[in-house]
Amino acid sequence: MASAPANNLPIFYNDLLPLSSLDHADFRSVAVDSAPFLTSQHAIPLTIDEFVAAQRFVPIIFSAGTDSVPLALMGLNEGVNIFVDDEGKLRGGPSYIPAYVRRYPWMLAKLRPDSDELSLCFDPTSPAIGPFEDGQPLFEDGKPTELTQGVLKFCEDFEQAAARTGQFVRELQEMDLLMDGEVAIQTPGNEQPFVYRGFRMINEEKLRDLRGDQLRKINQSGMLPLIHAHLFSLQLMRDIFEAQVNLGKGPIPQVVQA
Template sequence: MASAPANALPVFYNDLLPLSSLDHADFKVRPADTAPFLTSQHAVPLTVDEFAAAQRFLPIIFSAGDDSVPLALMGLNEGVNVVLDEQGKLRGPAYVPAYVRRYPWLLARLRPDSEELSLCFDPTNETVGAFEEGQPLFEDGKPTELVQGVLKFCEDFEQAAARTGQFMKDLAELDLLMDGEVSIQVPGSEQPFLYRGFRMVNEEKLRDLRGDQLRKINQNGMLPLIYAHLFSLQLMRDIFDAQVAQGKGPVAPPPAVAALQG
């Protein structure tokens, strides 16, 4: 099976191959405690299932444009990730989005005329291969428990992604999203740093919802997700301060405007 074209691949993936009991019979997975592929990524896709856990550690925003998706911010500037060190190790307690934990695996359609999803992996990742050490992917030609667990994780992720798509559709129908702006005042500077290029929930429109609309988003579980997003925005300042402490803060003199785009 030919690998996927580069322009069709999601973030992090350099290549994609379907897992095969014939081609990969001797492949193993070896553990890794670093994520070097993530060190320069400042925003990572997030599902609504993760909002409650993620909002304690990371700001949750929505990408700019008409087809917005939720993003967890690990840095406020392009190429900056304050959660990991230069080797890709966590600096401390943090939430790692499922999108990251899924890599290098992915459920993908092998043929455009088929709805069937197959378990694939990125062969350029250094954790999967024909190694001497590690956990085997197949035994006697059958997937091991490890592969079954990976498949279940990827299936759960796809279902969460579908719920996220519906959440975003409902937000759009209620016209609750607006262009976001965060202003961060730095001591000793007259002008603040401004961050734009993302979307956020309009709290004024949220307060002005009709009773039936408010009842609907309360009953379908949207309301706590919205507030998790709004509460998490307070962490923008923490991310900014971490950037400065790590020597990764903005270098342009205020007023500086940066775009937060995934």
């Protein structure tokens, strides 16, 4: 169902350039009302800071593989996102847009492999940033504007949340609480259920069997509410499935030829 991105650039990003007061002195940011890059993306990275808010709207799963990351499921099938239309505009109604999406086209990145210093970069292929006549300037008198400072703060907060998320997942793995997930959805008129695999989830049996000291540790550290948010969110799997069907983007039953 979902796996961590394997390419060099994170999902959505086609290129990255460091923001420069010299090279981009006349660049501005303009508002966009659509996100075409979202239309075919069904799983979006999520930080633990977002679990409580996101679990009301999207299933939260963990990517397959050894280096699991939390993901917000915006569709159960590859290439399907039920929250945006074919142009990338929100369909309306309640939804949650992950910080990963709200951050684009910005991100903090290392410019040199031998340094841990992060620089504010942007995707130059994005229509939201460029040498436009209209929009909000990124620099004034060679200095970052309030907008640029706000973007930098948002990206810094995101990186810190991502670090906390990595630690959360490592602790889950150390306690062997993650298992391969499977969800079966039975629909009227189909003898066989639609089965979804290829993701990881919390093993509730092992969670119940934790020793008292382990349970106390994850409760005091704040992990337990996050685990419950993930588990509660899985109830939305059927809602996402039904929304796909209503949009005509549901899975096609396999026909067995005689």
